[in-house]
Amino acid sequence: MTLTDILDRDLIKIPLESTTKHALLEELVDVLVEKKRLRNRDELLDAVIARESLGSTGLGEGIAIPHAKTSAIESVSLVLGITPDPIEFDAQDGKGSQFFFLVIAPEREAGAYIEVLASIARATASPTFRRLLGCARSADEVMRLFLD
């Protein structure tokens, strides 16, 4: 499984409106809860925040990949969001983060979860790709970028 297997235009939000780390995690989780009509929003958010408390998932170069596994979800899911400007996310390079990939997986799908995370890491390692992502102004443009 790769990120393109689970990329869904309705789970892409551009622009994200939040300007703080906590609000941003809530906003990403809310996109997922609304689209998938999930009832356990707090459980999902708690799992993401618990992981974040171990160390920031802001990787640097504007990329952040908040992630968690929890029994509160049925399948590996991805929400992609972009803020208009970088926000403080405790990233490892000390700079702001702008591109957010929220990945939440059920406990029993560790293999697929790891493949998805690895494919995000590979795709976003390219400076050219990050530049193109930064130019995307809509969910459709992001979809085209990944699926081209």
Place this chain on the structure above:
Amino acid sequence: MGEPFKSVLVYLDGTEDSVTAAMAAIALCQRLQASLTAIYVVNTKALQDLVKARIFLDIEEQEYRRDIEGDAQRYLNHVEKLGMQKGVAVTPVKASGTVHVEVKRYLQEHRMDLLVLGGISEIHSRRDELLSETDRMMRTASCPVLVVRNNDAIWDMFESLPDVQ
């Protein structure tokens, strides 16, 4: 002319598609009197990459490695049991590393002559970094590859085979 395939390798990855592929492989090996090996590769390369990219903390890497190794054993046991049910001995193999590399190596070292895979996804992207491990296996295998679609017909066919008492 002898049977076309004498030694078959089926790849398991913890998905329902791969279990369906194993059912098809068991049925095929029963008919051809071929030997069947099931391989599960713990993707330690991806785990290491996630640590290197600082997406995973060391503690997460260890936790997920344990989870995947547990999954590997569970799925190998399950397929062994399915094989026994239909009178086909399944040799379980648990490997670790880069999935398509390990599968390719096993195919070559053991001179397997058919690889059975499930779950080739639709082509979403031509970008190399977005290819799945299953895609890579199909592209790099040194022998013929049988791709089994996950459909009810395979389950029905498997169920219709007589059980060994």
